[in-house]
Amino acid sequence: MSARDNILRRIREANGHEGATGAKERETILARLDARVRGPMPTMDWETLPRFRERCIAMMSTIDEAGSFAEVPRAVASYLKQKNLPTSGACWPEFARLDWAGAGLRVEARPSHGEDKLGITGAFCALAENGTLMLLSGEDTHATTSLLPENHVAIVAASRIVRTMEDAWDLLRSERASLPRQVNFVSGPSRTADIEMTLVLGAHGPFRVHVIVVDA
Amino acid sequence: MQVTSNQFKHAASLKLADPKVQKALRNAKGKLVVARSRSIVELDNFEEIREAAARIRDFGLQHMDVLLEEWEKKAAAAGTIVHWAETPQQVNDLVIGIARKHEVRKIIKSKSMLGEETNLNHALEAAGLDVRETDLGEYIIQQFGETPSHIIAPAVHKSMDDIADLFAEKHGRPRLDDIASLTHEAREILRPHFLDADMGISGANFLVAETGSTMIVTNEGNGRMTTTMPRVHVAITGIEKIVPTLEDISLLLRLLTRSATGQSISNYLSFTTGPKRPGDKDGPGEFHVIIVDAGRTKVLASEIREALRCIRCGACMNHCPVYQNIGGHAYGWVYPGPIGSILTPAYVGIENAIDLPNASTLCNQCGVVCPVKIPLPDLMRKLREEQVQKNLRPWPERLGLRLWAWTAARPAVYGLLTGIAARIGKWLGGRERLLHKLPAAGSEWTSGRDFPAPRGKTFRELYAQHRSRGTQ
Numbered sequence: 001m002s003a004r005d006n007i008l009r010r011i012r013e014a015n016g017h018e019g020a021t022g023a024k025e026r027e028t029i030l031a032r033l034d035a036r037v038r039g040p041m042p043t044m045d046w047e048t049l050p051r052f053r054e055r056c057i058a059m060m061s062t063i064d065e066a067g068s069f070a071e072v073p074r075a076v077a078s079y080l081k082q083k084n085l086p087t088s089g090a091c092w093p094e095f096a097r098l099d100w101a102g103a104g105l106r107v108e109a110r111p112s113h114g115e116d117k118l119g120i121t122g123a124f125c126a127l128a129e130n131g132t133l134m135l136l137s138g139e140d141t142h143a144t145t146s147l148l149p150e151n152h153v154a155i156v157a158a159s160r161i162v163r164t165m166e167d168a169w170d171l172l173r174s175e176r177a178s179l180p181r182q183v184n185f186v187s188g189p190s191r192t193a194d195i196e197m198t199l200v201l202g203a204h205g206p207f208r209v210h211v212i213v214v215d216a
Numbered sequence: 217m218q219v220t221s222n223q224f225k226h227a228a229s230l231k232l233a234d235p236k237v238q239k240a241l242r243n244a245k246g247k248l249v250v251a252r253s254r255s256i257v258e259l260d261n262f263e264e265i266r267e268a269a270a271r272i273r274d275f276g277l278q279h280m281d282v283l284l285e286e287w288e289k290k291a292a293a294a295g296t297i298v299h300w301a302e303t304p305q306q307v308n309d310l311v312i313g314i315a316r317k318h319e320v321r322k323i324i325k326s327k328s329m330l331g332e333e334t335n336l337n338h339a340l341e342a343a344g345l346d347v348r349e350t351d352l353g354e355y356i357i358q359q360f361g362e363t364p365s366h367i368i369a370p371a372v373h374k375s376m377d378d379i380a381d382l383f384a385e386k387h388g389r390p391r392l393d394d395i396a397s398l399t400h401e402a403r404e405i406l407r408p409h410f411l412d413a414d415m416g417i418s419g420a421n422f423l424v425a426e427t428g429s430t431m432i433v434t435n436e437g438n439g440r441m442t443t444t445m446p447r448v449h450v451a452i453t454g455i456e457k458i459v460p461t462l463e464d465i466s467l468l469l470r471l472l473t474r475s476a477t478g479q480s481i482s483n484y485l486s487f488t489t490g491p492k493r494p495g496d497k498d499g500p501g502e503f504h505v506i507i508v509d510a511g512r513t514k515v516l517a518s519e520i521r522e523a524l525r526c527i528r529c530g531a532c533m534n535h536c537p538v539y540q541n542i543g544g545h546a547y548g549w550v551y552p553g554p555i556g557s558i559l560t561p562a563y564v565g566i567e568n569a570i571d572l573p574n575a576s577t578l579c580n581q582c583g584v585v586c587p588v589k590i591p592l593p594d595l596m597r598k599l600r601e602e603q604v605q606k607n608l609r610p611w612p613e614r615l616g617l618r619l620w621a622w623t624a625a626r627p628a629v630y631g632l633l634t635g636i637a638a639r640i641g642k643w644l645g646g647r648e649r650l651l652h653k654l655p656a657a658g659s660e661w662t663s664g665r666d667f668p669a670p671r672g673k674t675f676r677e678l679y680a681q682h683r684s685r686g687t688q
Contacts, residue, residue, distance in 0.1 A: 004300040011281045014517035039268040039467040042259040111497045130481040139495035165466040185485040190437035194353035200399040205437025
């Protein structure tokens with residue numbers, strides 16, 4: 001008997017089953033998986049976009065707006081200048097064609113490595129409930145770009161802001177056949193309170209997360 | 217991890233007398249309890265969500281076999297290599313086997329309480345592997361050569377000064393004296409290891425049956441590094457972490473971080489499904505998950521199975537008046553506080569943790585705050601009963617209770633003996649009306665405080681007197 005068989009047998013015994021669970025019962029159990037029933041939700045009497053803004057700030061992200069994708073490089077440049085931050089780094093390939101150089105930035109479309117101080121990503125969608133970005137790993141949506149640089153700039157289309165995590169899963173299921181290698185929900189800069197319960201931003205991931213909501 | 221739970225009383229008294237520990241505990245208590253109470257009011261139907269969370273966890277326990285099989289099927293389809301381990305030893309052997317196969321030298325680790333159960337770091341080091349904890353608290357604890365004292369704040373018992381001294385010594389850099397600089401120094405020291413480690417080891421907060429994913433809840437970013445940067449990733453997790461759907465996880469997450477640190481959401485929630493996909497430029501080439509029993513099926517079959525609902529938030533310990541005063545180390549194993557008082561005897565043997573189910577006043581603060589409604593005091597009471605049934609209590613206690621039971625069943629003898637004791641007590645109490653020292657088991661009670669002396673008459677005598685006066 002393998003460890004697997006032994007463990008599964010002990011689970012069945014503990015639950016008062018003899019032998020493998022019958023086909024019919026199995027079907028009932030798996031039906032619960034397919035049904036994807038939502039549990040009780042708290043009252044959410046807020047508007048999506050204002051809530052997203054408010055919660056981003058609560059999670060210590062900063063937030064800005066741009067009228068179109070073409071305006072994004074200038075918005076990024078003005079943020080970096082205002083905070084006196086480095087102006088070169090990596091972006092997701094979907095933003096390769098934006099005029100970064102015209103805004104005085106040196107941005108390369110490639111996965112980020114340990115040396116970059118700036119990482120520019122999009123997001124699969126964003127969640128208003130807690131001011132969260134939903135990032136999917138993938139060929140052109142490199143996970144490292146939102147993780148290794150000290151400064152993470154995320155570009156989010158206003159039309160891609162959903163309300164809750166449940167809504168985000170529904171959107172993902174409707175657009176993708178399966179989950180990517182990794183789904184990351186990012187809410188603000190990395191942080192720790194492991195020394196004397198005192199909050200410090202910039203633990204191992206970014207020190208800053210700057211969200212630009214594009215009117216698109 | 218070595219079990220020292222049977223030295224609970226001694227360890228607890230040392231912690232009570234340690235001003236550093238007391239200071240750290242006071243600080244943590246104030247912050248965590250307040251933060252939780254502020255954040256749960258964001259959920260206007262908190263109790264309804266909590267009830268639903270308990271049902272989700274119970275569904276997972278009741279149908280664990282089918283859900284794990286479904287999880288395994290989905291995980292394997294995504295390319296995950298699934299292993300099963302019955303014992304802590306098997307977990308360590310599997311991890312070492314994977315490391316050997318991939319010629320791993322350096323391992324980075326994100327937090328895993330199961331890894332503490334199996335003493336994984338020790339086993340990896342003994343196998344000649346370089347293993348580095350990367351959660352700041354765990355990193356500090358590993359540098360000190362200690363064990364965590366809290367499941368989500370492992371170094372909560374250390375002060376900034378302790379850590380400043382440690383870092384100056386271990387990092388060979390000038391001593392720093394503020395918390396932000398210490399945190400950022402650890403970041404600088406650990407960053408190169410993230411980039412050149414061969415293997416990452418993480419735990420898992422949940423397994424999602426619907427998708428075959430493992431998921432972790434983190435704040436620092438080290439969990440994302442561990443699951444993304446090295447070429448091999450191994451996740452180790454208990455069988456009880458299984459949850460049916462992504463909707464169920466979404467609900468549980470509304471409770472988990474609020475109950476743990478008072479955050480509405482933690483910084484990073486990472487759902488991993490398989491290794492790097494074709495075309496991906498990051499992520500591990502191989503992803504292994506080890507599904508672990510290590511005592512869990514025994515608990516599932518027992519009267520305390522509700523303990524397996526636990527989602528490891530730490531609220532029970534944060535709110536426990538015993539934990540608040542002695543901290544985590546006195547509990548003598550991986551899990552401290554009320555949940556530890558239940559899981560430790562269950563996992564390491566009730567005879568090896570005889571004091572733990574009794575290390576509680578049964579005030580039920582833990583039961584009230586538990587986000588998945590584990591009836592913690594009831595479970596402790598069941599373990600106390602089991603101790604008595606198995607004759608595990610010390611003989612003076614057993615003898616004392618038998619004598620008490622014998623007299624209590626004989627009202628005349630009981631009345632006579634308590635009458636004598638009340639008069640001796642009054643005489644001994646003197647003008648102060650205080651007893652400074654009680655005999656037998658009572659001596660422990662009076663070692664820290666006085667006992668009010670009886671006034672000379674028993675309740676039965678006063679009651680009889682009152683009745684006879686009333687009928688006159």
